[in-house]
Amino acid sequence: MKPAGFLCNIDSLGRIVIPAPVRKAYDLEKGDAIELFSDEDGIILKKYNPACIFCGGMDSISNFKGKVICESCIKKLSQIAGE
Ligand SMILES: [Zn+2]
Structure with a gap:
């Protein structure tokens, strides 16, 4: 797992904003489902396909x-x- 080069803050409702360049790079659009994976290093977000x-x-x-x-x-x- 390598850093994406962005820091995101969690808001009071537990949400984060995925920066626009990252959304564009991974073809993430409004309404897309994201699947969360976790291991000892942290959490990985993947577009649910x-x-x-x-x-x-x-x-x-x-x-x-x-x-x-x-x-x-x-x-x-x-x-x-x-x-
Ligand atoms: Zn098939």
Whole structure:
């Protein structure tokens, strides 16, 4: 984890403002969901992307070991595994 070069203050409601250059660099727009990850070093913010990691689809998605996968790809993978 490397510093982004910005300091943000937490306001009285616990909010922070992500600086505009950082929002632009990570394609973050109003209404986007942010997922928080944490480890011993601190907190990492990532744009939440609920699309399937294989096909990019967003229908019938589920989570498997921290990765998003759609039902169609699950079926295709299980066919491969069954061969
Ligand atoms: Zn898929």
